[in-house]
Amino acid sequence: MPQSEPPGRSIRCPEGYTAFVPDPLPPTLAWTVELTRSLSDADRLIGRLAGEGGRLPNPHLLIRPFVRREAVLSSRIEGTRATLGELLAAEAGVPVEQSPDDLHEVANYVVALEYGVKRLRALPLSLRLVRELHEKLMAGTRGKHATPGEFRRSQNWIGSPGCTLANASYVPPPTSELMDCLSAWEKFLHDRSLPPLVQAALLHYQFEVIHPFLDGNGRVGRLLITLFLIERSILPTPLLYLSAFFEATRRDYYERLQGVTERGDWTTWLQYFLNGVARQSEDALGRAERINRLVGEWRHAVADSSSKVPVMLIDALAANPYLTMKRAARQLGVAFTTVQRAVEKLEKRSIVVEISGAKRNRVYCAKVLLNILEEPARLTSAS
Numbered sequence: 001m002p003q004s005e006p007p008g009r010s011i012r013c014p015e016g017y018t019a020f021v022p023d024p025l026p027p028t029l030a031w032t033v034e035l036t037r038s039l040s041d042a043d044r045l046i047g048r049l050a051g052e053g054g055r056l057p058n059p060h061l062l063i064r065p066f067v068r069r070e071a072v073l074s075s076r077i078e079g080t081r082a083t084l085g086e087l088l089a090a091e092a093g094v095p096v097e098q099s100p101d102d103l104h105e106v107a108n109y110v111v112a113l114e115y116g117v118k119r120l121r122a123l124p125l126s127l128r129l130v131r132e133l134h135e136k137l138m139a140g141t142r143g144k145h146a147t148p149g150e151f152r153r154s155q156n157w158i159g160s161p162g163c164t165l166a167n168a169s170y171v172p173p174p175t176s177e178l179m180d181c182l183s184a185w186e187k188f189l190h191d192r193s194l195p196p197l198v199q200a201a202l203l204h205y206q207f208e209v210i211h212p213f214l215d216g217n218g219r220v221g222r223l224l225i226t227l228f229l230i231e232r233s234i235l236p237t238p239l240l241y242l243s244a245f246f247e248a249t250r251r252d253y254y255e256r257l258q259g260v261t262e263r264g265d266w267t268t269w270l271q272y273f274l275n276g277v278a279r280q281s282e283d284a285l286g287r288a289e290r291i292n293r294l295v296g297e298w299r300h301a302v303a304d305s306s307s308k309v310p311v312m313l314i315d316a317l318a319a320n321p322y323l324t325m326k327r328a329a330r331q332l333g334v335a336f337t338t339v340q341r342a343v344e345k346l347e348k349r350s351i352v353v354e355i356s357g358a359k360r361n362r363v364y365c366a367k368v369l370l371n372i373l374e375e376p377a378r379l380t381s382a383s
Contacts, residue, residue, distance in 0.1 A: 006263065013155075013174055015165070017171055020172065021174075021181065022210065022261075029266055034267075035274075038271045039195060039197060045277070045281035046235070046278075049285045052289075054237070058292060058318060059239070066238070066373075067114065067238060068087055068110055070109075070113070071107070073243040073244045074219050075109055076247055077243065077250065078219060080102040081098065082099070082102040084370075085370055087106050088320050089363075092320050092322035092323060092363075094322055108136060108139060108140075108141060111137075112220075113226065115133070116132075116223060120231055124190075124231065125224070127182055131149045131150065134149050134213055135148045137216050138215065147213075152175065155172075156211055156213075170258075182210060196228075197274060202266075202270075203224065204221055205257060205260055208257060222243050225242055239284050240277070240281055240284050241280065244280060245280050249272075249379065252272060256268055279377070282378060283377055287375070294372075295317075298351050299314055309339060310342040310346060313328060317352070321370040322363065323343070323352070323363075323364050323365075324361065324362070325340055325362065352364040353367060
């Protein structure tokens, strides 16, 4: 049965509003049969993703578009409208109509996540790394007024557009309590007493409740899930992302978080989070296997060529389904005419199609690959 007491205290601030200060983690959990089953399911499927994903022929190629898919979906939760196709096209040097601000925010998410993965080699997850991630995420964006890389020094709140502290739906800890809350969060970050997936769920809830930055809290909180799983060696590479699940079930996501704050309903939140891990593990592995199978077929189809460039182009398409000849020639370090012949070969085999309709500076896309990446998140079990 869910608890009935909030996992924290509400305090009345001198300015007249009421803020919530969460208790330190971990809470006392009720290990129901359903929760235990959810954890077992999530552990099994993320273990399969880690094992089989690590054995895929080209995991390094797949990480790039998967990271970008996560960036798009995590940023979409916060209101950006950029699509994965637009981000990949922009990175390939193709002009897109989407707002430059939206694309910049999504691109920053990619930078922050890739930075975090590399940084873990030298620095453990910590408040220091959290600030560094925030600085990367917010650099040069519309939220730059939100002091990138610095914990807030003023009160923030959550609510509908135009609301104030007086009618906000949630007010995080006041600044006088903020660092104590963050210190307790960091201490629990290094705890080893709970299953890692349960710990990740608790850490994510607590981070969002503390809301330590003026802006970007949701995106940083979702980044930390992926980095935590890598640091704990649950995953060898960042193939699993929960933003697709959270975005597809956005109402449930916020209601489950609110249920913990209002009623101490940890069980429902944990079951939701673990179900997300299970479903997205299946989803990621399915996409990765389909992409690798397709790339393998394409490589085999052009392997009889006297030139290695068609195969090199196919590998490049696995990382980004869009290509232009000028950019491909520059990236591969070969002559433009060599790339032109290779692209013609791919086009003849329907591996890529020309999508710009231009006579010069043509744009090509491996639409089958893009469609796999852009498919909606899987929300139910594959079995």
